[in-house]
Amino acid sequence: MMNRVVIVGRMTRDPELRRTGNGTAVTSFTLALNRNYNSADGQQADFIPVVVWNKAAENVAQYCSKGSLVGVDGRLRSRSYDNAQGQRVFVVEVQADSVQFLETKASRERYQQNHENAVPQNNFYGGNQNSQSPKTQNQNNDFYDMKTVDLESDFNDSVNTFNIMEDDIQF
Numbered sequence: 001m002m003n004r005v006v007i008v009g010r011m012t013r014d015p016e017l018r019r020t021g022n023g024t025a026v027t028s029f030t031l032a033l034n035r036n037y038n039s040a041d042g043q044q045a046d047f048i049p050v051v052v053w054n055k056a057a058e059n060v061a062q063y064c065s066k067g068s069l070v071g072v073d074g075r076l077r078s079r080s081y082d083n084a085q086g087q088r089v090f091v092v093e094v095q096a097d098s099v100q101f102l103e104t105k106a107s108r109e110r111y112q113q114n115h116e117n118a119v120p121q122n123n124f125y126g127g128n129q130n131s132q133s134p135k136t137q138n139q140n141n142d143f144y145d146m147k148t149v150d151l152e153s154d155f156n157d158s159v160n161t162f163n164i165m166e167d168d169i170q171f
Contacts, residue, residue, distance in 0.1 A: 003075040005094050008102065009033040011068045012047060017061035027057035028093075029064070031072065050074070052096040060099050069103035072096045 009031035017027045032045045050072055052060055064070060074096040083089050 004073075005076055006071070006073050007031060007033055007048060007094065008069070008071045009048070011064060011066055011070065014065050015061045017057060025054055025057040025061075027052050027061045029060070031070070049091070049093040050096050050099075051077075051093055052099055056096065056099055063101055063104050063106070064099075065105040067108070068101070068105055071100035071102055073098045073100075 012030045012032050015027045015029040017025060019025060028049065028051050031048045031050055033048060034045050035043070038044055052072075052074075060070075072094055074094045076092060077095045078090065078092045080088055080090045
């Protein structure tokens with residue numbers, strides 16, 4: 001039998017850290033996973049409950065918040081309990097073995113702050129800004145936008161060329 005789940009999504013709320021009776025840390029959160037289609041009711045995402053234990057639970061609670069992008073590797077777990085009204089409630093959730101922080105709140109804020117205050121610098125190739133075309137003059141060097149490439153000035157035929165044959169390409 002195999003029970004493996006790998007998902008990537010954004011947290012829909014801040015993670016909730018709790019402790020069991022013997023002091024073990026447990027954190028729960030919900031991930032929103034975008035669908036590649038709209039369901040009949042118009043829903044565009046699935047909302048998956050996730051539970052993580054021990055030191056990983058403490059790290060998730062400390063470094064992640066609503067909107068954080070995380071990758072979860074774990075397994076599905078089903079359980080049931082009786083709610084306050086005496087009704088039996090069945091729950092299916094992901095029990096995380098590991099949680100990868102792909103974008104935390106702090107990193108998102110740093111990115112936004114750095115790009116609000118960005119000053120144009122040298123282009124990707126390290127050239128002088130005065131020699132750049134007007135299209136590429138406002139680039140900064142931490143991201144090279146392929147839409148602004150000036151093919152005539154950035155590339156020429158004297159550079160290395162390669163003869164690619166059909167048997168060189170693997171599908």
